[in-house]
Amino acid sequence: MKNENEKLDQLFENLENQWDIQEMDNQHLDRFSKKMVLKKKKRNYSFFYAVAASVVVLLSITLFYTNNDKPRELKFASKETKQTDSIFTVLIRNELEKVKEKKSPENEKIINDALKQMKSLDSDYEKIVHELEVNGESKPIIYAMISNLQTRISFLQNVLQRIEETEKFKNLNDEKTI
Structure with missing residues (x-):
């Protein structure tokens, strides 16, 4: 320890004249x-x-x-009604996707008209759901709901069938002109 102190003292003695001791101005x-x-x-x-x-x-x-595409939950409906709604909703969504996949310049008008009709059926369905929430489950409301769902599915299937017929007719005409 003494040795270290001596080294420090010696270091400071060597630096003694090198310190900046100038005073700062006021x-x-x-x-x-x-x-x-x-x-x-x-x-x-x-x-x-x-x-x-x-x-x-x-x-x-x-x-x-x-997620705005959350499945709509029927708040005041029974378990069976909710299951029926979800099954039909999946079927409708699948059929609607099939219709949209078939879109081409030849059948664009048919598809656009079908989508407008689907919006109308959707708004009718929303009214039925509102009626269900307000008045609770009753046979006429449940029948109206199921009928609307079935109508939408059969409508989309008819649109698909019409599109396929249009495509077949176009193909036949194209073959005859060759």
Whole structure:
């Protein structure tokens, strides 16, 4: 330990004449104090902007990716009615996809008309569901609901059949012209 202290003493003795011992002018302290006050006043808002931007991005992602295609839940319906609705809804969705896949310039009018008709049937179905929620389950409401679902499925099947007939007729005409 003595040896280390002696080394330190010797180091400081060697540096004795090299120390900067010049005194600062009187205004140095004032200038330094003013700079510190300015730094305190000047706030760095970049952190707050980053947090706000992150919150906005998260909210927009949340709102954008909320699943609007959630299966509609019949709140006041029995288990059987809910199952019937979900089965028919899947069938209707599948038939509708088949119709949309068949879209071409030749049958575009048929498909557009079918989609308009489906919107009308959908709005009728929404009225039936509202009636079900307001008045509860009754045989006439359940029959109307099932009838609407069956009508939509058979309508889409008829549209598919009409499209296929149109395609066959076009193919036959194309073959005859060759």
